[in-house]
Amino acid sequence: MIMSQPPVPTDYAAGQLWRCNGREPGEQPTLLINLVETHPLGGRIFHITLDGLRVRHPGLPGGVMTRLAHAPVIEQTFERSGMVYIGPQAPAADYRKGYDEWRQAFDAGHAASFGVSVPTILEILERRLNGIPLDQP
Template identity: 25%
Template sequence: MEKMEKDDYKITFKKGQAWKYHARGNEPESRVIVLKVEQYENAGEVIHISVVGLSMKNKHDSSWLGKDISHMPFSKEALMKSVITFDKMVEVPDFSEGYVIWKDAFDKGKAGVYSVSVSEVVDFMEQTINDGYESHEE
């Protein structure tokens, strides 16, 4: 397979692709794995990914280390800005539990897709684990 670069706009994300991405500084071996690609009238192309090779810490439990995120839905545009180069094809891990929860909420208009970088979402998740999340809704 020829090397695919993120600037090659002919790229089509496909199930099983592992990509190097703009990972956080302490996670240089982290990869994005494409789980599923779907097209929605109201959201466009949605790329479902898993992120592996993380080092998320939990200040409430020093023995816990979050290494993987099993399911995250991204817009194609956001994922294109996050990935650097294609790494290899891999077996797709089971992501059905997270996908079913997301799909049910998405169909009800209560969930969407990420439109920021993968590393920003990982940072937010780690921050939420450590500091909690305060809703600003009234």
């Protein structure tokens, strides 16, 4: 039986699941777009869930984070992350808590969104979780 690939969307929207670049060959994360917002100053902000991760996290059993329920990104993240469309999927149920925390901080002027690649987001996250300065090699 031949499985046909879903047509690749012409625009990014909520309910799309993508495979993207990881930091190493064994890390092949998926990126799910949960919500798209338009901000008057910042254009579109995409609220995503990343799964299939291998991020060192000393506070978790086993020391590895495999899922990031919420991250706010802009379209440049997609352009820099080697995105391959997988198909439609319902938004993740667990992204709202992180979204609500981000939204409160964003509205207060204390948060922004990422425009870097997914591998760079994962590197920033891992360094923060492990107390490694971002400017240290």
